[in-house]
Amino acid sequence: MLGFLILVALLVPLFAPYSVVQAWNDPSAWTNNPKLAAPEWSEIFAGKKLPRTILLPYNGETGGFTKARVVVDEAGQTYVTVVLRSSFSFQADAFPSEIALYMTTVFGNQSGTQIRMFWDRPDGEEINLFDATPTVRAPFENTFSLTTPAIKGDPAYSVYANIRNWLIRKNITTQTEWDQLYPSRGGIYDSPPKAEVLLMAQLNHNMLDPYSAQVLKGTYAFRIEFQGFARTDDANARAVIYGRVYGIAGTDGSRRDLLVALLWGAPVALAFGLAGALASVLIQTILGAISGWYGGVIDEFLQRAADFYLIIPTLPILILLGILYRPSIYGILFVLVIFGLVGATTKVVRSIVLSVKEEQFIEAAKSYGASRGRILFRYILPRVMPYTFALIALNVPAFIFLEASLSFLGLGDPQLPTWGHIIGDAYSNDALFASRAFPSGLWWWVSFPAAGIIFTTVAFALLGYAFDKVLNPRLREQ
Amino acid sequence: MPVLDVRNLVLWYRTRKGPVHAVDDISFALEPGQTIALVGESGSGKTSTANAILRLLPKNVSRFEGEVRFDGQDVMEYDDETFRKTVRWRGISMVFQGAMNALNPTIRVGAQVAEPLMVHYDVDREEAADQAVEALRKVGLSADIVRRYPHELSGGMKQRVIIAMSLILKPKVVILDEPTSALDVMTQTNIINLLKDLKNAEGLSYIFITHDLGLASELADLVGIVYAGQLVEVGPSEGVFVRPKHPYTGKLLASVPRLRSEEAPDFIPGAPPDLTDPPPGCRFHLRCPVSFEKCGWSAAEFVEQVRLLQIAEETKNKLPAIAEMTVKGDLNLLIKPQPNGTAADFAERLNSLIAGNKEVYRFLKSVESVHPRTKSVEVKLHEGTPPPLFGEEWKASCWLLAGGGA
Numbered sequence: 001m002l003g004f005l006i007l008v009a010l011l012v013p014l015f016a017p018y019s020v021v022q023a024w025n026d027p028s029a030w031t032n033n034p035k036l037a038a039p040e041w042s043e044i045f046a047g048k049k050l051p052r053t054i055l056l057p058y059n060g061e062t063g064g065f066t067k068a069r070v071v072v073d074e075a076g077q078t079y080v081t082v083v084l085r086s087s088f089s090f091q092a093d094a095f096p097s098e099i100a101l102y103m104t105t106v107f108g109n110q111s112g113t114q115i116r117m118f119w120d121r122p123d124g125e126e127i128n129l130f131d132a133t134p135t136v137r138a139p140f141e142n143t144f145s146l147t148t149p150a151i152k153g154d155p156a157y158s159v160y161a162n163i164r165n166w167l168i169r170k171n172i173t174t175q176t177e178w179d180q181l182y183p184s185r186g187g188i189y190d191s192p193p194k195a196e197v198l199l200m201a202q203l204n205h206n207m208l209d210p211y212s213a214q215v216l217k218g219t220y221a222f223r224i225e226f227q228g229f230a231r232t233d234d235a236n237a238r239a240v241i242y243g244r245v246y247g248i249a250g251t252d253g254s255r256r257d258l259l260v261a262l263l264w265g266a267p268v269a270l271a272f273g274l275a276g277a278l279a280s281v282l283i284q285t286i287l288g289a290i291s292g293w294y295g296g297v298i299d300e301f302l303q304r305a306a307d308f309y310l311i312i313p314t315l316p317i318l319i320l321l322g323i324l325y326r327p328s329i330y331g332i333l334f335v336l337v338i339f340g341l342v343g344a345t346t347k348v349v350r351s352i353v354l355s356v357k358e359e360q361f362i363e364a365a366k367s368y369g370a371s372r373g374r375i376l377f378r379y380i381l382p383r384v385m386p387y388t389f390a391l392i393a394l395n396v397p398a399f400i401f402l403e404a405s406l407s408f409l410g411l412g413d414p415q416l417p418t419w420g421h422i423i424g425d426a427y428s429n430d431a432l433f434a435s436r437a438f439p440s441g442l443w444w445w446v447s448f449p450a451a452g453i454i455f456t457t458v459a460f461a462l463l464g465y466a467f468d469k470v471l472n473p474r475l476r477e478q
Numbered sequence: 479m480p481v482l483d484v485r486n487l488v489l490w491y492r493t494r495k496g497p498v499h500a501v502d503d504i505s506f507a508l509e510p511g512q513t514i515a516l517v518g519e520s521g522s523g524k525t526s527t528a529n530a531i532l533r534l535l536p537k538n539v540s541r542f543e544g545e546v547r548f549d550g551q552d553v554m555e556y557d558d559e560t561f562r563k564t565v566r567w568r569g570i571s572m573v574f575q576g577a578m579n580a581l582n583p584t585i586r587v588g589a590q591v592a593e594p595l596m597v598h599y600d601v602d603r604e605e606a607a608d609q610a611v612e613a614l615r616k617v618g619l620s621a622d623i624v625r626r627y628p629h630e631l632s633g634g635m636k637q638r639v640i641i642a643m644s645l646i647l648k649p650k651v652v653i654l655d656e657p658t659s660a661l662d663v664m665t666q667t668n669i670i671n672l673l674k675d676l677k678n679a680e681g682l683s684y685i686f687i688t689h690d691l692g693l694a695s696e697l698a699d700l701v702g703i704v705y706a707g708q709l710v711e712v713g714p715s716e717g718v719f720v721r722p723k724h725p726y727t728g729k730l731l732a733s734v735p736r737l738r739s740e741e742a743p744d745f746i747p748g749a750p751p752d753l754t755d756p757p758p759g760c761r762f763h764l765r766c767p768v769s770f771e772k773c774g775w776s777a778a779e780f781v782e783q784v785r786l787l788q789i790a791e792e793t794k795n796k797l798p799a800i801a802e803m804t805v806k807g808d809l810n811l812l813i814k815p816q817p818n819g820t821a822a823d824f825a826e827r828l829n830s831l832i833a834g835n836k837e838v839y840r841f842l843k844s845v846e847s848v849h850p851r852t853k854s855v856e857v858k859l860h861e862g863t864p865p866p867l868f869g870e871e872w873k874a875s876c877w878l879l880a881g882g883g884a
Contacts, residue, residue: 360579367534367574368567368594368643382584 001459009267016260024256024417033255034097037246039444051092053243056222058104058236059084065222065237080228082235087120087221090241095197095215098242099146101222105134108230115235116225117144119199122218127166127199130158134235147195160189163198172205181208211436250444252422253429258448261417265452268329268418269400273460274392276333276399280340281392288346289384292353293376303350306342314339315405322411329413332406336399345391349384356383390467397457404453419449479550480507481683482531482570482651487544489523489530495754497540500526502707502756504544508651508700513677513684515698515715517691517730519750523707524687525575528653531685532572533561549650567594571644572653573637575687576660580640581628587614588624591643598647613642616679617672634665638672645676653685658693670696691734695719703727706751706761713872723874725769726762758808759862760876766840772877774862775844777811783841796835798827809861814854825850828857 023029034053043050057064065086072079090096107113113134119127129146136142146159160182167173173181182193194210201207202214226235249259291302314336321327321335356362357380365375404420406412410428412421423446426432431442489501500523508514516524529535531546546554553565571594574580581590591613592606601609611621617638628636637657644652654673658666670693676682688694694701695715702712703724711724722728732744748765751757757764759774766773781803787793788800799816806812815824825848836842849856867873868880 360574360576361582363534364572364574364580364640365582365593367532367572368597368647369562370593370597371562374597378585379582382582 001455002463005266005270005456005459008263009270012263012267015263020260021264021417022415024261025415027254030251030255030257032240033251033257034242034244034246035251035255036253036438036442036445037097037242037244037251039248039250040245041248042250042444043245048093049091050094050245051090051096051241051243052245054088054090054096054241056086056088056239056241058238060236065224065239067236069234071231078229078231080226080230080233082224082226082228082233084224084226084235084237085221086237086239087219088241089219090200090215091217092243093215094244095194095200095210095213096241097196097244098148099196099199099239100242101144101146101224101237101239102141103134103144103224103235103237104138104141105136105226105236106138106232106234107134107228108233110229112227112229113233114227115142116227118223118225119146120221120223121199122216122220123203125166125170125203126223127162129162132158138234138236146199148192159195160193163193163195167198170203172203173208177208249448252425252445256417258422258445261422262419262448262452264417265419265422265449266456268416269403269452269456272329272333272403272418273396273400273456276336276340277392277395279333279337280343281345281388281395283337283341284343284345285349285384285388285391286381287342288349289353289376289380291346292350293357293380294372299350302342302346306344306346309339309342310344312339315402318402318406319409319411322406322409326411326414329403329416329418332403332413336402345388345395348387348391352384352387353380356380386467386471390464390471393460393467394464396460400453400456400460419452422449480547481510481549482508482685483545483547484527484531485545485547487527487530487546488541489526489535489539490541491536492538492540493754498753499707499756500753501530504702504704504707504709506700506702506709506712508683508685510650510683511677511681512699513686513697514700514702514712515686515688515694516702516704517688517694518704519689521750521753522704523753524689524704525655526707527704528572528655528685528687532566532570532653533558563598567644567647567649568598569649570651570653571647571649572655573640573644573657575656578633578636578660581636583628585627586624587626587628587631587639590628591624591639591646594643594647609646610642613646614639616645616676617642633661634668637661637665637669641669641672641676645680645682648680649682651683651685653687655687656689657686658690659688666693673697691719691731703730706756707753708761708875709867710762710876711872711874712867713869713874717872723869723872723879724762724876725766725878727874729765729767758864760865763862768878769840770843770877771846771860772862772865772880773844774864775841775859776808777805777859780841780844780857780859781805781811783839787839793839796831798824798831806856809859811857811859812851812854813857821850821853821855825855828855 032053032055059065059067065084068083070081101117103115115132115134117129119129130144132144134142164178168175182189182191184190197210197213198207200216200220202216207213222237222239224237247257247259249257249262252258287302291299317339318332318335325331327335362375362379365379403412403418404423407418407420408424408427410424412418426442426445429442431445434441484507485505487501487504490497490499504527506514516527518524530542535542544554545552548565548569553561556565585593588607588610591610595601595606595609607624611624614621614623619635619638619642623631623635631639658669661669673684674697677684684697686694686697698715700712701715701718702709703718703726705726711718711722711727718727719731722731729744729746733746735743746765751761751764757779758776760766763769763773763775764779784803787797799819800813801816802814804812815821828848832842832845844859845857846860847858849858865875865877867875
């Protein structure tokens with residue numbers, strides 16, 4: 001188990017370089033991923049083919065939009081028309097989660113620059129989804145979400161009205177029924193219709209209920225007309241039809257690939273747990289040995305200090321420091337080691353040293369004149385070391401758990417995607433609650449990082465038990 | 479000049495019951511090349527004597543004094559650091575009791591043997607290793623064991639390693655604290671022969687601590703018999719073992735079982751005295767078959783012995799009926815007879831009992847006088863003091879030797 005973990009820790013940088021982790025908190029790095037997508041292999045349990053994400057890239061890239069640009073000069077006025085087209089085949093048994101269109105536009109100061117967007121369905125229907133004025137100039141993108149427009153002012157908000165008009169025209173629904181299904185106040189829907197369903201469902205009355213609508217399989221197409229009034233005006237577009245499944249480990253609420261975080265969690269947890277356990281156990285061992293060996297005032301001081309440290313509630317202090325300073329993972333490690341200078345291990349080691357120091361070879365060492373320091377480091381510490389190794393192995397899970405609980409509380413390293421961090425994110429996004437859309441909750445978001453923590457801690461616990469067997473020969477017999 | 483001259487060495491340990499007189503005024507001198515065997519029962523203070531010479535003291539020492547002259551210098555005057563640097567191992571080294579445990583289990587044998595060198599001299603690793611191989615060869619071990627750990631060696635090999643370690647700094651005196659106690663007889667013989675050879679080759683002086691009289695007679699020039707923290711007899715081994723002066727030595731020699739002997743080995747009745755409260759006078763008098771009035775019986779001991787007579791099957795009918803015994807000071811006690819007898823009558827019966835049995839029950843010899851009082855009998859005991867060491871050729875502390883008697 002440990003070998004597997006170490007292998008993962010060593011191979012992760014090859015799979016996902018550190019720059020991927022650095023971009024963890026940058027939403028723009030993850031825009032092409034679906035939100036809250038389950039792992040791809042989960043469709044085995046769903047029993048139907050779930051849609052993957054379909055990317056329709058810019059004109060100029062392979063498989064991208066086709067572009068036709070026409071410039072007409074007429075009566076001193078320049079008219080630039082750009083027509084962008086792209087089509088995709090959709091064969092899944094479920095609707096996509098979102099559809100979004102991204103456009104880069106170049107336009108002058110003259111008003112009237114316009115984008116008209118049409119949606120072509122396999123059944124021959126064409127819907128003019130929206131007409132809009134570009135607001136952002138290249139190289140930045142105008143974002144048009146066709147399914148979850150942000151506000152009413154968003155040009156894409158007219159998607160709803162256009163779909164409604166289309167459906168009324170087709171006698172699928174009536175204005176009255178529409179208003180009953182999707183009540184709105186001042187033009188804002190309380191709960192907007194699911195455009196991705198309406199756009200891609202078979203044209204019948206069932207399509208109004210997202211849970212009984214049937215997918216219309218076939219080839220869909222985007223058609224975008226851009227009208228500009230300056231010679232340099234131009235437009236380009238790309239579209240993403242977001243799926244419902246993604247990768248091996250799914251995605252979280254910010255579209256991030258959880259596999260990256262899961263794999264990076266291993267080296268982070270291993271490094272944190274091992275460094276913390278090594279530092280604190282070794283320091284505690286040496287101080288415990290000094291305490292047992294020198295005795296007297298030093299012993300008294302170290303033992304009372306250990307008592308004091310043992311009653312200090314480390315977690316609340318870490319929470320306090322976390323709130324005040326938002327320390328990095330190194331800061332947390334440092335604080336943990338500082339609060340673990342003396343403690344339970346000091347007491348255990350002291351008691352071992354008290355028995356070791358009565359052994360004859362220690363007396364022999366004294367008699368041939370070895371100094372006290374030499375006896376401590378050459379005679380006593382080597383005797384204590386095997387116990388120390390077991391203690392280190394058994395302490396690693398404690399450190400991993402501590403880091404995970406801090407991250408869970410949102411007080412861990414804000415930059416690093418640790419396992420605890422992911423579980424914390426999942427918890428604050430209600431990942432554990434089942435909804436109609438996610439009947440099993442967002443199980444992948446919680447269970448994989450939790451499994452990672454359990455796997456690692458069990459691995460170290462087993463290592464500790466293995467040490468225990470070596471140290472207690474009586475256990476070996478059974 | 480003696481290489482080691484121990485004078486009036488005293489080492490007491492502090493306990494809750496009071497000080498333990500582990501070493502109580504021990505003196506002996508050791509000439510270069512000589513071996514002294516300190517022989518005695520367990521708990522008699524042999525190992526404490528060795529520890530006191532090397533100043534390996536536990537924390538609870540309550541009294542530690544006397545002179546230890548090593549090469550003419552009183553090393554008791556040295557402070558701990560000087561003592562550690564100049565005397566320990568460089569002058570006097572030690573082979574520990576229970577060799578099995580005296581080696582550090584985590585260090586290889588070679589490093590272990592070289593350890594005193596590294597501690598005392600600024601030698602580099604390789605030279606220390608060479609010397610360790612040399613030292614191991616001297617004790618009859620091959621060079622390849624330097625890479626081994628102690629648990630890979632047999633008991634005899636470990637003992638040889640310990641001896642090699644004790645010799646590596648070329649000390650003048652080696653204290654052998656029961657060097658063969660955990661070994662089988664054949665290995666014991668081998669080790670003793672090795673020690674003899676080393677002594678002749680290196681001119682060593684040994685302090686050989688043992689309870690095995692056979693081994694002591696094999697190796698020792700001088701023998702010191704230790705009883706209850708004191709040397710009761712010290713002299714040349716051919717003398718002490720052949721014609722023991724002290725009754726304790728005699729009993730000790732008689733207790734050694736012999737092969738193909740019709741005689742059952744003798745034993746010493748009773749147990750060694752409690753060293754927190756050693757008996758007055760001669761410390762052996764309670765168990766001594768020949769003790770008499772000068773040996774220092776106290777009133778409390780007398781009462782204790784009378785009580786023992788009262789319960790013993792063969793004596794309980796001989797004793798006159800006693801109601802109560804009261805100790806009055808160290809040497810006086812009052813015995814109150816049962817109401818059916820008068821004091822004068824009781825005193826007479828007591829006197830006749832003493833006259834008839836004092837050769838068997840030696841404590842009765844300590845009675846100086848019996849005075850009848852009104853309701854009780856006052857018994858006065860002889861005064862006794864600890865015997866000094868008597869003798870010309872060799873010395874023993876027993877009052878029987880005072881007038882050249884016994």
